[in-house]
Amino acid sequence: xxxxxxxxxYYTQSGQLGEVVxxxxxxxxxxxxxxxxxxxxxxxxxxxxxxxxxxxxxxPETVLGITTALQPVNLQEQKYDLVVFAYQPWYLSLSIxxxxxxxxxxxxxxxxxxxxxxxxxxxNMWLHAQEQAKQKLREAGAKLVGNIALVDRHHNLxxxxxxxxxxxxxxxxxxxxxxxxxxxxDEDIRNSENFGKIVCRYLQEGNWSGMQHELVTNGxxxxxxxxxxxxxxxxxxxxxxxxxxxxxKNRKGWLVVFKYYLLFALFIVAPIVxxxxxxxFRWFLIGNIKRRMAxxxxxx
Ligand SMILES: Cc1cc2nc3c(=O)[nH]c(=O)nc-3n(C[C@H](O)[C@H](O)[C@H](O)COP(=O)(O)O)c2cc1C
Numbered sequence: 001x002x003x004x005x006x007x008x009x010y011y012t013q014s015g016q017l018g019e020v021v022x023x024x025x026x027x028x029x030x031x032x033x034x035x036x037x038x039x040x041x042x043x044x045x046x047x048x049x050x051x052x053x054x055x056x057x058x059x060p061e062t063v064l065g066i067t068t069a070l071q072p073v074n075l076q077e078q079k080y081d082l083v084v085f086a087y088q089p090w091y092l093s094l095s096i097x098x099x100x101x102x103x104x105x106x107x108x109x110x111x112x113x114x115x116x117x118x119x120x121x122x123x124n125m126w127l128h129a130q131e132q133a134k135q136k137l138r139e140a141g142a143k144l145v146g147n148i149a150l151v152d153r154h155h156n157l158x159x160x161x162x163x164x165x166x167x168x169x170x171x172x173x174x175x176x177x178x179x180x181x182x183x184x185x186d187e188d189i190r191n192s193e194n195f196g197k198i199v200c201r202y203l204q205e206g207n208w209s210g211m212q213h214e215l216v217t218n219g220x221x222x223x224x225x226x227x228x229x230x231x232x233x234x235x236x237x238x239x240x241x242x243x244x245x246x247x248x249k250n251r252k253g254w255l256v257v258f259k260y261y262l263l264f265a266l267f268i269v270a271p272i273v274x275x276x277x278x279x280x281f282r283w284f285l286i287g288n289i290k291r292r293m294a295x296x297x298x299x300x
Pocket of ligand 1: 011012013014015016017018055058088089090091092093121122123124125126163167183
């Protein structure tokens with residue numbers, strides 16, 4: 001019997017998602033599956049670490065879904081038994097390189113009638129980006145069969161501070177010696193091998209039913225109610241900002257305004273709105289909240 005073939009597509013700046021992909025892929029190679037790994041490379045790549053100006057300057061194009069040109073994606077095969085699409089969200093949307101990859105004709109062609117597993121390494125807000133990924137994969141004729149979302153498990157506001165430190169210095173270490181390490185923990189990166197084992201077993205069986213349930217049971221996805229509340233509202237505001245700033249002549253100035261708006265929204269507005277929602281409204285909506293959480297944890 002021919003060995004199964006998988007394609008792993010990913011983009012990484014700091015190397016974090018690259019490490020996740022390496023760990024996740026190990027069980028496939030060990031089981032004799034042919035693994036082709038392609039790193040997506042924008043022609044004008046996004047330099048890492050970021051400057052504060054460039055970090056916020058990517059917001060309008062990211063949110064508006066504007067793509068960037070990529071170096072050619074040369075694939076060895078014409079058909080794969082599984083595509084692993086590994087990506088990171090930027091501004092609650094697919095990162096520009098990940099979104100651009102989904103627009104590449106060679107990638108779209110290979111996605112047609114092919115099972116796909118999405119593999120995310122984010123700060124903690126990936127729900128909206130994953131809804132975009134679901135839609136784009138559906139449009140390409142792919143079948144999403146699994147999703148694994150690795151996140152920074154620390155408190156939302158702590159992770160905002162530490163990710164900015166990491167992104168703006170390139171150092172994935174303890175800010176001031178007191179904050180926790182940013183991003184996905186080393187342990188969670190190592191453990192992504194276990195998710196690889198689960199997916200590999202279903203690949204070998206040639207039957208995907210029940211896989212996402214097993215992945216979720218093993219901690220591959222953890223939808224947090226308060227973050228879901230924020231993520232269901234913030235994209236609309238981001239979209240207004242993105243459209244507004246995109247058309248402005250004084251883009252630099254408006255991006256500075258956006259930066260302070262974002263920090264104010266994250267540190268002041270969101271906690272107050274979440275508290276009010278918790279005290280006054282959520283109790284009437286529990287059934288609906290549970291249904292939405294189940295939706296985001298699933299692949300439909
Ligand atoms: C411009 C930018 C915006 C980001 N926005 C989000 C976000 O909305 N949600 C989130 O969970 N993580 C966000 N992140 C973190 C990334 O998803 C990712 O975890 C981090 O950049 C490390 O990925 P890497 O493997 O490409 O280095 C953002 C990162 C960057 C650079």
